[in-house]
Amino acid sequence: MKKRDCALITGITGQDGSYLAELLISKGYKVVGTTRNIESAGIKLPDSLKGIIELTEWDLLDVSRIKTILKDFSPTEVYNFSAYSSGSGMYDDPIGICNINGLAVTLILEAIREIDLSIRFCQASSSELFGNIETSPQSESTKFKPRSPYGAAKLYAHNMIEIYRQRYGIYACSAILFNHESARRGLEFVTRKITYEASRIKLGLSNELHLGNLDARRDWGYAGDYVQAMFLMLKQQEAEDFVIATGETHSVREFCEITFSYLKLDYRDFVLSDSTAYRSDETCQLVGNAKKAKQTLGWVPSLDFKEMIHLMVDADLHLLRECV
Numbered sequence: 001m002k003k004r005d006c007a008l009i010t011g012i013t014g015q016d017g018s019y020l021a022e023l024l025i026s027k028g029y030k031v032v033g034t035t036r037n038i039e040s041a042g043i044k045l046p047d048s049l050k051g052i053i054e055l056t057e058w059d060l061l062d063v064s065r066i067k068t069i070l071k072d073f074s075p076t077e078v079y080n081f082s083a084y085s086s087g088s089g090m091y092d093d094p095i096g097i098c099n100i101n102g103l104a105v106t107l108i109l110e111a112i113r114e115i116d117l118s119i120r121f122c123q124a125s126s127s128e129l130f131g132n133i134e135t136s137p138q139s140e141s142t143k144f145k146p147r148s149p150y151g152a153a154k155l156y157a158h159n160m161i162e163i164y165r166q167r168y169g170i171y172a173c174s175a176i177l178f179n180h181e182s183a184r185r186g187l188e189f190v191t192r193k194i195t196y197e198a199s200r201i202k203l204g205l206s207n208e209l210h211l212g213n214l215d216a217r218r219d220w221g222y223a224g225d226y227v228q229a230m231f232l233m234l235k236q237q238e239a240e241d242f243v244i245a246t247g248e249t250h251s252v253r254e255f256c257e258i259t260f261s262y263l264k265l266d267y268r269d270f271v272l273s274d275s276t277a278y279r280s281d282e283t284c285q286l287v288g289n290a291k292k293a294k295q296t297l298g299w300v301p302s303l304d305f306k307e308m309i310h311l312m313v314d315a316d317l318h319l320l321r322e323c324v
Contacts, residue, residue, distance in 0.1 A: 006030040006073055010060070010108075011081030012053070013044040015184040016124060020079055020227040021049055027231075032073050034058040034082070046184070060104040063111060070115040077234050078121045080108060083154075090128070090150035101153035102160075109164045109172060117170060120234045123161055125174040126154045127219070127245070127286045139289040140176070140243055158241075171239040175230045178245035178288040181308060182223040183315030190252060191220065192316075194259050195309065199316040201270050202263040209271050214253040219287045221246045222303040222311075232297040242297065245288020250305055258309045 007024050011017045012033025021031045031053040035041035038055045045053075056073070058065050060082055082104065084090075084097045105123060112119045128151035129144045146152045161172045185192035190211065200206040221244070229244045253267075260267035293299045303311065 004028065004030050005077070006032065006075045007077045007079060008032050008034065008069065008073060008075040009079045009081065010034045010058070011083065011124075012049075012055070013041050014081055015182055015186070015223050016180075016227055017079075017081040018046050018049060018184060019182070019224045020081075020230065021053055022046075023224075023227055023231060025049075025052060030054075032056060032069075032075065034060075034069065036060075060100055061107065063107045066107055066111045067115055070111055070119065074116070075119060078108060078112065078119055079124070079230060080105060080122070081124045083124070084150060090148040094149035097149045098153045098156070101150060102156035105157035106160045109160060109170065112170055112172075113164065113168050117168065120171040120239070121161075121173070122230050122234050123157060123172070123174045124230070125158055125176045125241075126151065127176060127178040127243075127288060129155050129158060129176060130286060133286065136285055137245075137247060137287045137289040138243065140241055140292055161241075165239055171234070173233050173239040174241040175226070175233060176241060176243045176288075177226055178219040178221065178243070178286065180221045180223040180226040180244075181312065183312045183319075184223070185312075191255060192312065194252075194255055195312040196316045196320075198256075198259045198263055198265070198267075198270075199313060199320050202265065202317070203320055205320065207270065209256075210274050211252060211256070211271060212274060214256065214271070214273050215251050217249040217251045217285060219245050219247070219249050220255075220305060220308070221301055222308045225299075225301040225303065228302075229293055229297060229299045232299055236296070240296070242293045243288045243290050244293055244299070245290045246301060246305070247288060247290060248305065249285065249287045254305075255309065258306055259313055262310055262313050 007029050009017050033055050083101045130138045131145045131147035131151050158174050164170045165172045181191040197209040226244050256267040
């Protein structure tokens with residue numbers, strides 16, 4: 001009888017980790033998630049995962065513990081989603097960011113090298129690798145020039161993955177993910193802030209929404225589609241890095257317009273733009289070229305921009321109605 005595939009997911013309580021866990025379970029995997037606190041993680045997990053996955057504690061910087069986890073669970077695949085936030089906190093706590101977003105990846109790679117070279121590893125990387133871009137759209141061959149501690153730490157991890165892949169033959173790859181959203185996105189991110197607060201306004205729980213630059217543009221995709229791409233990356237014969245993106249940009253204003261329109265409201269009646277909330281580097285335009293992923297992986301997004309927003313609004317309305 002063939003051994004059941006086992007996947008180890010760090011950051012399993014987050015948006016991406018939970019969607020990937022659901023995907024892998026649907027494909028017959030055993031799923032183990034690492035967390036700093038099992039009790040709090042058990043509360044944060046979506047109901048669809050409670051009692052189905054196994055949780056184990058790891059604080060990300062304990063190399064002996066990750067080695068023990070690999071020995072105990074013998075995963076065939078490891079997906080790393082643990083990271084400091086890529087939102088407004090990209091410049092906060094540079095030392096912590098470097099440790100968690102950079103060094104922790106090296107610890108995982110080193111543990112794989114020592115314990116089991118057959119383990120396949122996928123890193124959730126970021127479009128922040130590109131930073132102060134010189135060409136657009138960005139592909140796997142675009143020059144990296146990070147503009148924040150977050151991006152710099154992700155680039156360190158990206159470089160270490162390439163080194164371990166070339167030097168030790170480890171199947172390790174980076175998914176260079178552009179912005180991806182869902183109903184499980186944290187409220188500190190502008191997309192979820194919009195759908196959540198607009199839903200509150202619709203239900204009479206609020207009457208205004210404060211945002212920064214409404215003309216800022218992003219390449220926004222659906223998180224469920226992006227973890228599907230990462231799953232496909234570990235099914236290839238050779239480990240390669242891939243840009244995962246929609247190839248389209250939309251403004252915060254468009255996001256507001258679609259959200260409020262879906263709720264039969266006019267965003268102009270409720271949204272206030274606050275210049276103090278502008279990010280200092282809005283002049284840089286990031287938009288991904290996912291041609292390689294589409295050709296090599298056969299990856300095709302299942303939701304478009306408007307469908308994703310509608311899904312998020314429906315989820316927030318349901319959540320708020322349960323709380324009222």
